[in-house]
Every structure is written in C-alpha cells, then in structure tokens.
Amino acid sequence: MSGKERIYLFDTTLRDGQQTPGVDFSVEDKIVIARMLDEFGFDYVEGGYPGANPTDTAFFREKRTARAKFAAFGMTKRAGVSASNDPGLAALVSTPADAICFVAKSWDYHVRVALGCTNEENLDCIAASVEAARAAGKEAMIDCEHFFDGFKANPDYALACARTACGAGARWVVLCDTNGGTLPSEVREIVAKVIAAGIPGERLGIHAHDDTGQAVANSLAAVEAGVRQVQGTLNGIGERCGNANLISIVPTLMLKPAFAARFSTGISRDRLADISRLSHAFDELLNRAPEPQAPYVGASAFATKAGIHASALLKEPQTYEHVPPEAVGNSRRVMVSDQGGKSNFIAELKRRGIAVARDDPRLDTLIALVKEREAEGYAYEGADASFELLARRTLGTVPGFIHVDSFRCMVERRHDANGHLRTVSEAIVKLTIDGEQRMSVAEGDGPVNALDIALRKDLGRYQGEIADMALVDFKVRILNGGTEAITRVLIESRDSTGARWWTVGVSENIIDASFQALMDAIVYKLVRNREAGAAAAE
Numbered sequence: 284m285s286g287k288e289r290i291y292l293f294d295t296t297l298r299d300g301q302q303t304p305g306v307d308f309s310v311e312d313k314i315v316i317a318r319m320l321d322e323f324g325f326d327y328v329e330g331g332y333p334g335a336n337p338t339d340t341a342f343f344r345e346k347r348t349a350r351a352k353f354a355a356f357g358m359t360k361r362a363g364v365s366a367s368n369d370p371g372l373a374a375l376v377s378t379p380a381d382a383i384c385f386v387a388k389s390w391d392y393h394v395r396v397a398l399g400c401t402n403e404e405n406l407d408c409i410a411a412s413v414e415a416a417r418a419a420g421k422e423a424m425i426d427c428e429h430f431f432d433g434f435k436a437n438p439d440y441a442l443a444c445a446r447t448a449c450g451a452g453a454r455w456v457v458l459c460d461t462n463g464g465t466l467p468s469e470v471r472e473i474v475a476k477v478i479a480a481g482i483p484g485e486r487l488g489i490h491a492h493d494d495t496g497q498a499v500a501n502s503l504a505a506v507e508a509g510v511r512q513v514q515g516t517l518n519g520i521g522e523r524c525g526n527a528n529l530i531s532i533v534p535t536l537m538l539k540p541a542f543a544a545r546f547s548t549g550i551s552r553d554r555l556a557d558i559s560r561l562s563h564a565f566d567e568l569l570n571r572a573p574e575p576q577a578p579y580v581g582a583s584a585f586a587t588k589a590g591i592h593a594s595a596l597l598k599e600p601q602t603y604e605h606v607p608p609e610a611v612g613n614s615r616r617v618m619v620s621d622q623g624g625k626s627n628f629i630a631e632l633k634r635r636g637i638a639v640a641r642d643d644p645r646l647d648t649l650i651a652l653v654k655e656r657e658a659e660g661y662a663y664e665g666a667d668a669s670f671e672l673l674a675r676r677t678l679g680t681v682p683g684f685i686h687v688d689s690f691r692c693m694v695e696r697r698h699d700a701n702g703h704l705r706t707v708s709e710a711i712v713k714l715t716i717d718g719e720q721r722m723s724v725a726e727g728d729g730p731v732n733a734l735d736i737a738l739r740k741d742l743g744r745y746q747g748e749i750a751d752m753a754l755v756d757f758k759v760r761i762l763n764g765g766t767e768a769i770t771r772v773l774i775e776s777r778d779s780t781g782a783r784w785w786t787v788g789v790s791e792n793i794i795d796a797s798f799q800a801l802m803d804a805i806v807y808k809l810v811r812n813r814e815a816g817a818a819a820a821e
Contacts, residue, residue, distance in 0.1 A: 287547040290506060290536055293327040293457075293488065293514040294320050294529060296565075297342075298356050301331065302522035306569060310341045315568065317347040320517075323561055324550035325529075329354040329384060334374035346379040352422065355380035359387045359412040359425075362400035366415040376415060382422035384457070385412050389444035390433025402440055406447045413451035424455035426490060431458065431465040434473050442480050455488045455512050460501060463494025463524060467504040474508035484509030491527040493519060498527035503535060506542070517565045518577070530562045531578045538606045552610075559612035563781075572756045572775060572783075579611045586616040586664075587627075616667075625650065635671055636814070637678065649677045659789055660762045660769050666787035668776075668807040669800070675810070684745060684809050687802065688713040688720065690737075692730040692794050710737040717743060731757065731797045738801055748812050749805055751779035759793060774800040778808065 297313050300306060308316070313330065320328045328351045331339035335357075346353050355378050360369040375383050387409045388394045394405045409425060416423035425448035427433075427441070434441040448456045458474065465473075470489070478484050489505035489512070491498040502513050513536075519528030536542045537555055559580040566573045575582045585608040608615050616634075625641060628650055632639055639646050652673065653663055663670040675681045690712045699705050710733035713722045723740035727733030739749055756775035761768045770793045777783045784807055788799025 287545060288485075288511065290546045290548050291326040291455075291488075291512040292324075292529065292533065292548055292550070293329065293354070293512055294325045294516065295329040295356075295490075295514055295526065296320070296516040296520065298329045298331045299522070299526050300516045300520040303520040303525070304522075306520060308338065310338055312568060313338070313342045314347060316517075316565070317353075319561060319564065321348040321351045323557065324548075324554045325351050326549050327352045327354050327382065329356055330380070332356050333378050333380075334371060343378040343380065346381075352381040353379070354382040354384050354424075356384045356386065356426075359385045359408040360415070362398065362404040362408055366411040372412060372415055376419035376421060380421065382424060382454075383416045384424045384426055385409070385416070386426045386428050387412075387444060387448070388429070388433075389427035389441045389459075390429040391437045391440045393429055393433070402443075406443060409444060409447045410451040413448055413453045417452050423451075423453045424457060424488070425453045426457045426459050428459050429461045431460045431469065431473055432462060434476075435469075438476070442477065442482075445477060445482055446480070449482050449486055454486070456482060456486055457488035457490050457512065457514060458505070458510070459490040460492055460498075461490075463492030463498065465491075465501060466495070467497060467500045470501045471504045471508045474505050474510055478509045485511045488512030488514060489527075490514040492521065493524040493526060493528075496524070498525070499531045499535075502527045502532055503542070506536070506546070518562055518574070520569075528578075530558060530580055534558060534579045534606065534611050538610060556610060556612045567781070579606075580613060582616070584608070585613055628653075631670070632674060635674075637671075637674060637680075639678065645678055649674055652677060656789075660771050661787055661789050662771065662773070663787070665773060666785045666800075666803075668784035669786045669803045672803055672807055672810070681806065681810060682813075684716070684806060685742065685802075686715040688715055690734065690798060692734055694730055708733040710734040712737040712740075714738075714742070716745070719743070730794055731801075734794065734798060735801055738798075739805065742805075745809060749808055752805070752808050753777055754801075754804070755783070757797075762789075770796045772796040772800050774804055776804040776808070782811070784808075784811075 297308065297316060301308050317328050317330060328348050330342055330347060330353060333339050333343035333355050343355060355375050357375040358371055360366050360372045366372055388398055388405055391402055394400060394402055398405060413423040413425065427444055430441055445456045487510040489502050489510045491501040502515065506513065513532060515527035515529040515532055518530055519525040533550060534555065536546060536548055562580040563573050578584060585604055628646060629641060657663065672681060690710065692710045694706065694708050696706045708727050708730045710730065711724050713720060721741050721743065723737040725733050725737035725740055727736050735754055742749060754774060755777050758773040760771045762771055763769055769789060769791060772788045774786050775783060786800040786803035786807065788796035790796040
C-alpha cells in the first residue's frame with residue numbers, strides 16, 4: 284500500500300437516502316444501517332440532520348459508530364444572525380457527532396433567490412459556521428451545493444465559496460453536482476481548475492447525483508482529476524434519480540488497475556468480499572428485491588446465457604468476466620435457456636451439486652425438455668429454482684413430498700352488511716401427504732394470495748419447514764395478445780437464512796400459472812432443507 288494516495292469514502296445513505304420516495308427510516312433502522320456501514324469500513328457515516336425532525340434528533344442523542352467518523356448534516360448559519368445565536372448551528376455543534384457537514388450555496392443565483400442575502404453575507408456564513416464547528420472540536424466540511432452549475436455561471440464566486448471554506452479551516456470542501464446534469468468531461472475540467480486556483484485535491488470531495496445516469500462516472504472522473512473524498516449512498520438511493528452508488532464505486536476503486544494502482548481506501552479485501560451481502564441486506568431492510576443487473580453485486584452481474592460465451596467462460600473465466608465474482612462476494616452463473624448448449628447445462632448442474640456426464644442420455648432429454656418448455660413460455664434463466672426441480676425430476680431425484688389432488692379459487696364481488704362494495708377471494712386446496720388427504724380453505728387479498736395461504740396452511744410434517752418462507756415478489760407477463768393469452772408468472776421467495784429463489788409457471792389461466800410457481804417454491808424449499816441437513820451431517 285506504500286506510496287498510494289488515500290481515498291476517503293463518505294456514506295450519506297441515512298440523510299440523502301432518506302429523501303428517496305417511499306423510504307422512511309425509523310431510529311431503529313438508522314441504528315442498524317449505521318452499524319452495517321461502520322463495520323464495512325466507510326470512513327464517514329452521515330447520520331442525518333439533527334433538529335430537523337424527531338427521528339434524526341433522537342438518532343443523534345448518542346454516537347452511532349465505533350470506527351467511522353459520525354457526521355451530522357445541516358445548514359450554515361443564517362445571514363444577519365451571529366453564530367452564537369443561531370439555533371440551527373447550536374443544534375449541530377451540541378451533538379456527539381465527530382464531524383459536521385454544512386451545506387452552503389455556491390451559485391450566486393441561489394444566494395440571491397433562495398437565501399435572499401448578498402454574496403458577501405453568504406461567504407461570511409460559510410466562514411463563521413466552519414469556525415464554530417472547529418471551536419466545538421468537530422471536523423468541519425462544506426458541501427458546496429450546485430457547485431458545478433454555479434461554476435459554469437459565475438466561476439469567480441463559486442471559487443470564492445470554496446476558498447472561504449478552505450481558508451476557514453474546513454477539512455473537506457465538497458463539490459456538489461446537485462442537479463445531476465454535469466457530464467464527466469465537465470467534472471474533470473472544473474475540478475482541475477479548482478485545484479489550479481489553489482485548493483488542494485486532498486481537501487476536495489465530490490457529491491454527485493444520478494439524473495443523467497452518470498453519478499458513478501462523475502465521481503470517478505473527479506477522483507482522476509484530484510479529489511480525495513467521494514460521497515454516495517448504498518445502492519445509489521436518493522431523491523429523484525438517486526445519488527452516486529458506493530456499491531459500484533468501491534469495487535471499481537479497489538479492483539480496477541487504473542485506480543487500485545494509485546489509491547487505497549479504508550476497506551480491506553476481506554470486507555470487499557462482503558459487498559454483495561451488504562447491498563442485499565440493505566435492500567432487505569428496505570423490503571425490496573435486489574436489482575438483478577446491478578454492477579458487481581446483482582444476480583446477473585456474472586451470469587452468461589449464450590452457449591458460445593458459456594463454453595469460453597468455462598475454459599477461462601476472464602474471457603467474459605471483468606473481475607473475479609468472488610472478489611465482491613458474488614458467484615458465476617451459467618444460465619440455461621433455449622440458447623444454451625451442453626456446456627451451459629453441465630456447468631449449471633455442477634454448480635448445484637448435480638453430476639451428469641456429457642454423454643448421459645438424460646442430459647439430452649433435459650436439454651430438449653427445457654427448449655420445448657421455453658417455446659411454450661417458460662423462462663428458466665429467470666427461475667433458477669424451477670430449473671433445478673425440472674433437472675432433478677428428469678434425473679429422478681425429487682422425493683414425492685406432496686400430491687396435489689385439486690384446488691379451486693373463487694372471487695366474489697358483493698355488498699357487505701354496511702352496504703359497502705367488497706371483493707372477496709377464497710381458495711380451497713386438497714393435498715395428499717403421507718397417504719392422508721388434507722383440505723385447506725383461506726381468504727386473501729386476491730385469488731393468488733388466498734391460494735398461497737391455503738396451500739401453506741396445513742402441510743403436515745412439512746409445515747415447520749416452510750414456516751420461515753415468504754413470497755416477496757410476484758410478476759405476471761402476458762405472452763401473446765387477447766383474452767385467451769398465455770400467461771407467465773414468476774414468483775420470488777425467501778426464507779430466514781436470507782436465501783432467495785425464483786420459480787415460474789405458465790398457463791392460459793393466471794391462477795393455474797401462479798399455482799405452478801407456488802408449488803415449485805415450496806418443493807424447492809423442502810429439497811434445499813434436505814441438502815443443507817445432509818451437508819451439516821458430513
């Protein structure tokens with residue numbers, strides 16, 4: 284690591300991320316996330332805006348990190364009020380935070396319109412706020428809001444804001460692309476001009492928004508141009524189109540030679556291998572499915588479908604992988620589909636612990652069956668669990684856990700006793716388990732929900748095994764037009780171990796397609812439980 288320049292990573296998930304539509308962290312959520320960020324190795328964890336709302340105020344009653352610097356966010360002092368008499372500034376300096384990140388206007392247009400003060404008064408607010416934070420023993424930094432737009436409109440004033448912060452003793456002057464419209468070439472050029480104007484790169488940071496889909500590229504361009512602090516969020520969440528995604532930035536800085544040869548971070552290689560887990564655990568906390576095509580950490584990030592690609596990949600992974608998947612805690616997937624040849628199937632079966640010889644006639648049967656079923660509308664590259672069950676059944680290795688005798692769904696729209704119009708869904712499922720027939724009846728929010736509840740209501744000796752199983756995503760696609768169209772249903776399930784799996788069903792009837800996928804999800808869980816038990820016994 285000797286001779287490398289240090290890049291400092293500043294996570295603002297708990298503040299910028301909370302501005303994401305549909306995201307509303309509780310104090311308990313923030314405590315859990317702060318611990319995750321701290322353990323992973325980020326240098327700064329920005330916790331929010333104490334005094335702005337009850338949640339952030341409660342969160343800042345104590346320090347929430349053990350290793351990372353705990354940062355508070357807030358406005359610079361108001362114009363016309365002394366630093367000692369500004370209640371917002373007082374709330375910031377009185378917290379147990381290690382650092383305070385002040386947001387300051389650096390575009391003269393915003394100073395005039397938003398603040399309603401003179402340019403000189405704004406500069407005084409920046410200097411006084413930094414000095415007050417330092418006097419309280421806090422590390423001070425300034426987020427120069429709208430810096431790139433402000434620089435393009437009035438470079439002298441944008442630079443004056445940055446110089447004032449630096450001169451007052453701010454550890455970091457963070458250049459913000461607040462509207463997210465700046466391009467990487469512009470970021471690189473403007474950062475170079477700021478450094479040439481006398482503000483050293485080791486005092487500069489970058490804060491990029493993703494409104495043109497280039498927040499990661501802009502952050503990396505800024506690093507190349509000289510900044511040494513990068514701000515962003517987990518999985519790129521944030522207002523509008525989101526913020527720079529630290530889950531993509533960190534592996535790029537650590538694994539790509541153009542950066543890894545020059546820079547170091549506070550994250551170890553061992554911790555980097557946990558980045559997929561960190562990303563998925565955060566999505567889990569948000570109660571949303573991970574993005575399958577997310578760079579580095581997505582389920583499809585190292586997935587190959589085409590037969591010729593898979594063949595080359597099996598011979599030499601570097602032919603189609605830009606980094607080793609295990610470096611980021613991910614894994615290689617060679618998907619099976621009607622585009623795949625024997626190499627795809629053998630590799631995927633081997634990954635699942637299913638050994639089959641290339642000349643085994645059952646392999647040819649499986650390949651033909653997959654291609655036939657995909658022609659009917661099944662999509663096994665997106666339903667790994669259903670593929671595994673199909674393969675095991677073809678090879679004769681799936682126990683007969685449950686026999687479905689029949690099921691029925693009813694949807695009734697009626698007025699209740701109070702005269703309100705209601706739609707009620709009811710499902711009846713008849714199953715045979717261990718030679719004993721069982722019948723379950725359930726109501727649900729819709730026919731599929733009712734069917735899911737009824738199906739899992741009484742599975743006899745298997746009931747305890749599926750108690751921790753939950754349906755987390757349900758997708759429907761119509762494969763051809765008209766009311767008699769073929770319907771494909773994809774269902775994602777998870778259990779208490781954090782495992783997630785997809786199953787598929789296809790039918791002219793959406794309820795029948797859903798039932799197929801639901802049954803596959805349960806049977807896959809039972810098969811996986813037995814494999815886990817066998818592995819533990821070895």
